[in-house]
Amino acid sequence: MFKKDITAGQKSKVKSSVQRGIRTKVTETYPLLAPHIDEIMPKKEQLDLIKLPDRVSLYALHSTPLFFQHMDDALLPHLTLVHRYPSCFPRIRIDRGAIRFVLSGAALMAPGLTSTGGRLPNPNAKAEDEKYGKEELETGAPVVIEAEGKEHACLVGVLKMGTGEMKEKKKGVVMDAGHYLGDGLWKMHLD
Amino acid sequence: MAETETADAGSSGLMVRNVVYCGVCTLPPEYCEFGGTTKKCEEWLQQHHPDMHAKLYSAGPPVYPPPTQRSQLTTVAITEVLEANMASLSVDAQKRAEKDAQKKAAKAATQEAKEQERKASAMVYIKRIERNKRKYVTAVSGLEAHGLELKKVAKDMGKKFATGASVTKIPSGGEEITVQGDLSDDIFDWVLDTYGDVVPEDNVECIEDKKKKGAG
Numbered sequence: 001m002f003k004k005d006i007t008a009g010q011k012s013k014v015k016s017s018v019q020r021g022i023r024t025k026v027t028e029t030y031p032l033l034a035p036h037i038d039e040i041m042p043k044k045e046q047l048d049l050i051k052l053p054d055r056v057s058l059y060a061l062h063s064t065p066l067f068f069q070h071m072d073d074a075l076l077p078h079l080t081l082v083h084r085y086p087s088c089f090p091r092i093r094i095d096r097g098a099i100r101f102v103l104s105g106a107a108l109m110a111p112g113l114t115s116t117g118g119r120l121p122n123p124n125a126k127a128e129d130e131k132y133g134k135e136e137l138e139t140g141a142p143v144v145i146e147a148e149g150k151e152h153a154c155l156v157g158v159l160k161m162g163t164g165e166m167k168e169k170k171k172g173v174v175m176d177a178g179h180y181l182g183d184g185l186w187k188m189h190l191d
Numbered sequence: 192m193a194e195t196e197t198a199d200a201g202s203s204g205l206m207v208r209n210v211v212y213c214g215v216c217t218l219p220p221e222y223c224e225f226g227g228t229t230k231k232c233e234e235w236l237q238q239h240h241p242d243m244h245a246k247l248y249s250a251g252p253p254v255y256p257p258p259t260q261r262s263q264l265t266t267v268a269i270t271e272v273l274e275a276n277m278a279s280l281s282v283d284a285q286k287r288a289e290k291d292a293q294k295k296a297a298k299a300a301t302q303e304a305k306e307q308e309r310k311a312s313a314m315v316y317i318k319r320i321e322r323n324k325r326k327y328v329t330a331v332s333g334l335e336a337h338g339l340e341l342k343k344v345a346k347d348m349g350k351k352f353a354t355g356a357s358v359t360k361i362p363s364g365g366e367e368i369t370v371q372g373d374l375s376d377d378i379f380d381w382v383l384d385t386y387g388d389v390v391p392e393d394n395v396e397c398i399e400d401k402k403k404k405g406a407g
């Protein structure tokens with residue numbers, strides 16, 4: 001979604017009623033984030049809306065990007081927010097070999113997740129892999145992508161294929177328009 | 192940074208982490224190896240976060256080795272750490288990755304050289320313009336070439352000098368900052384005080400625009 005460098009468009013203040021709506025939507029989409037919502041979006045602070053190219057809206061608090069949204073799709077967290085609250089988002093893991101493709105903006109393919117280095121939700125996961133969940137994720141689910149051997153996530157986006165289907169087919173595009181480390185959204189500065 | 196390297200406390204979900212980002216490539220340092228500036232990144236990390244550098248690059252367990260390799264990795268040095276990780280790729284993919292990294296590094300190097308050259312030659316002009324008899328405006332141009340955001344700088348100047356400062360378009364297509372008042376010398380000092388680290392003194396010049404009258 002942000003392969004090219006982007007310049008921030010118009011910035012406007014978010015009305016408090018709209019702001020309340022965003023808070024609700026965020027906590028609905030990411031229930032684990034609910035205990036932190038007051039730190040992330042304090043009720044009394046003013047959220048800003050920044051228009052980005054291709055009908056993407058970015059919500060920011062004091063120049064800190066928080067969530068972005070393509071038209072009316074799911075609200076997705078900026079990666080810096082994911083890094084601060086890693087355990088509050090549904091996440092899966094790619095193997096090491098897939099990292100460089102992700103960081104160059106290529107579509108994420110199923111083998112990167114189904115190989116031995118990858119992790120998908122698994123009801124019988126070992127303790128260290130429990131963070132990748134037990135229940136399958138459906139097509140359209142917003143999800144954070146972590147990487148083998150790395151602590152921090154490298155990609156966030158919406159699944160084009162459910163995790164169950166990935167396990168079955170072991171091929172095909174899993175996510176093609178996400179926000180990844182080093183992309184235009186990552187590099188953009190707000191101030 | 193202790194918290195940076197702590198594992199997720201299971202599924203508690205009640206953890207907020209402070210994250211360190213690389214001062215060179217902006218990514219979390221563990222991802223520096225995928226950019227084209229790995230060497231610079233390493234130097235930066237060593238300077239700014241030696242403890243993290245030790246974990247990521249030198250002997251000792253890497254921060255998060257894949258479980259299968261954890262045992263072999265506990266006592267190897269950086270190259271070996273990376274090599275061990277590479278071993279999980281096929282030989283072919285390994286070659287490609289290597290080539291990839293080289294290309295990226297070369298590209299980054301030329302880009303940086305160009306950028307340096309451009310910055311070294313980019314002049315900043317502070318020009319006094321007579322608007323009316325004994326009324327002046329000061330136009331500052333060229334700051335954007337040094338990576339400064341004109342809008343922000345204008346705002347700061349306005350505050351600093353308690354005057355009007357705005358970003359205006361110039362006929363040649365770019366933009367410059369127009370400050371109300373004859374402030375050339377003050378702006379000269381302020382620019383160097385504030386942005387001396389990005390704008391070399393030799394690149395800033397005060398000039399006077401003697402429009403109609405005067406000997407020029």
Ligand SMILES: [Zn+2]
Pocket residue numbers: 213214215216217218220222223226228232233
């Ligand atoms: Zn780096």
